[in-house]
Amino acid sequence: MKITFGQIQLDEETQKLSAPRGSVRLAKNDFLVMQALMSRNGRLASVSAIAEEVWQYPRNEPEFSNVAVRRSIKKLRGFLELAVGSQCQIRCERDCGYYLVDRQTVLGDAS
Template sequence: MRVLLAEDEKSLSRALVALLEKNNYSVDVVYDGEEALSYLEAGNYDVLVLDIMMPKMDGLTVLRRLREKGNSVPVLMLTAKSEVSDKVLGLDMGANDYLTKPFSTQELMARIRAVTRSQTGQTTSRLSFGNIVLDQTTFELSSPVGSFRLANKEYQVMELLMRNPRQLIPTERFLERIWGYDSEVELNVVWVYISYLRKKLSALEASIQIKVTRNAGYSLEELP
């Protein structure tokens, strides 16, 4: 999943980026409200973690403009304020959830998982297709015969496939969602991770496969 983090406190931003990347998220970070809106217009994000108190444009204004443009990306608001009125205002303006600083890292990750699940209609943290299950909390890919704990990019590639079964996903989309728009990574790196995942699916005796469509992309399909 791809996260946009809008937080002007640099030390906290660094800590949150490290936490999110450790939990297999791709993260872009911005430090003011105007930059947040710019990134949201150009990027495709699964969730926005948005601080209220930011320079140039505060988080509530960012949220209002975002919703006015019809952008429904899940938004988790962060603030040092604990007043009920601020929470109510943020939720009424379209925030999906609210977290007051200081917060525990476990609670932050749980709330991010919750707002992204509600957006996609998921009821649990487990994605399944065929006899394969991908656990979004433990990062394990499993079947009745065993399991593998996936590394960061492997997990993100598999998650994108599992969220979009039977859909052709262009190679460029993998690069944009996992490595980022500004990445200089070449297209063939996607094939490297697809190859890793194919071997794991084979070892798990999967009833599904990653299908390659030449010069187009990849899709997750049931075995014939």
């Protein structure tokens, strides 16, 4: 199954994130973080909610899962910057969480 958000697409079978300028096969945790963000379709996700989705069983969750989530977000932001520029970004609401934004969709909705 594939999840699409704006110009990016996540293939759940191959764990590949694709965009107009390229694609990359994501590491397991990076894939699960991106899947959690994309499945929310632009809605805010707290770091703890993302961690719960990535590590579904508490015994599997690392001691500093919030740091691991933030590390994955940093890697994903780097890929998105290269692959789609500023069209699609992972944004942060300080002390609340993260969400995806697609500028093309936002600009298209305004007209």
